Amino acid sequence: MRLLFDDFNKNSESFSHKVIKTLLYNNIILNNNNILESSLEKYFKNRIADIYFKFVSGEEVVIEVQNSYISIKELIDRTLDYNKKNIFVLWILNGKGNCVGSIKEPFHKKNVKISSIEKFLHKIYGGRVYYINVIRYPNKTTITKPFALHFSPVNMKKERIYKNKFRYYYLRNANVCQIPDWNILCNNYKFKLARFYDKNAYTTLKLKILKIIREFQNNRIKKDIKNKNPVKKNFKNMKKFVNRKLYNEYGKILILKAINDLFHENNNL
Numbered sequence: 001m002r003l004l005f006d007d008f009n010k011n012s013e014s015f016s017h018k019v020i021k022t023l024l025y026n027n028i029i030l031n032n033n034n035i036l037e038s039s040l041e042k043y044f045k046n047r048i049a050d051i052y053f054k055f056v057s058g059e060e061v062v063i064e065v066q067n068s069y070i071s072i073k074e075l076i077d078r079t080l081d082y083n084k085k086n087i088f089v090l091w092i093l094n095g096k097g098n099c100v101g102s103i104k105e106p107f108h109k110k111n112v113k114i115s116s117i118e119k120f121l122h123k124i125y126g127g128r129v130y131y132i133n134v135i136r137y138p139n140k141t142t143i144t145k146p147f148a149l150h151f152s153p154v155n156m157k158k159e160r161i162y163k164n165k166f167r168y169y170y171l172r173n174a175n176v177c178q179i180p181d182w183n184i185l186c187n188n189y190k191f192k193l194a195r196f197y198d199k200n201a202y203t204t205l206k207l208k209i210l211k212i213i214r215e216f217q218n219n220r221i222k223k224d225i226k227n228k229n230p231v232k233k234n235f236k237n238m239k240k241f242v243n244r245k246l247y248n249e250y251g252k253i254l255i256l257k258a259i260n261d262l263f264h265e266n267n268n269l
Helices: 012-031 072-084 117-126 201-226 235-250 252-265
Strands: 004-007 035-043 048-055 061-064 086-092 109-115 129-132 134-136 141-144 146-155 162-164 167-177 184-188 190-197
Touching: 012 035, 012 048, 012 061, 012 086, 012 129, 012 134, 035 061, 061 167, 072 086, 072 117, 072 190, 086 117, 086 146, 086 184, 109 117, 109 190, 117 146, 117 167, 146 201, 146 252, 167 201, 167 252, 201 235, 235 252
Parallel strands: 061 086, 086 129, 086 190
Antiparallel strands: 004 141, 035 048, 048 061, 109 167, 129 146, 134 141, 146 167, 162 167, 184 190
């Protein structure tokens, strides 16, 4: 779903920032009935938050919308400044802004460029980065709902770092994660971070693989009974079966990692 905005001929960067903030602020208020206080551009002593919410639970959340380039150090400093005030931070990137390695879209794609910031956010958010895209046409502007991407290695070789002028980036395969609603979840791990109630693509992939493995095992049992052979686990054929079903969506590397993790986690597979 894409929402329409009037185009006021503003500067591209500041206009994108404004409409993203408006979308988030309006929809989070509309879909959360446990908000005590809310504000656009909440002022603190040394920071100005893009969006601020205080919930009935007492939890406070700021949303930082990032269009332009930002260093990892600045992102950490900004996050820790809020955390010291016991405030959780939700980082959302403009998928077409200068902070990303290449334009991000809400669908699966191979060999996409990610920036150092995207890589860092992916790590601290447990396998997801949040984006919103602003698309400008001559007579209108559309904005996507928030979407999350999970990034996985392109191959199993040693990671390569690429340089484009003064920026560094990495190549990854991207898988989209569905965000079910506008509700906010607060997590306190290394940082106090806020996020949506989405499952990252790796968790979703493992659930899909479990279902396919059961299908494969049932087919093997029927075949073995028909041939009067004992039931045998055929790990190699099972991997081929799963890969054939999911390769176009997730890619070989992520599938193999998920299969291996599942077999370590489940003794009855």
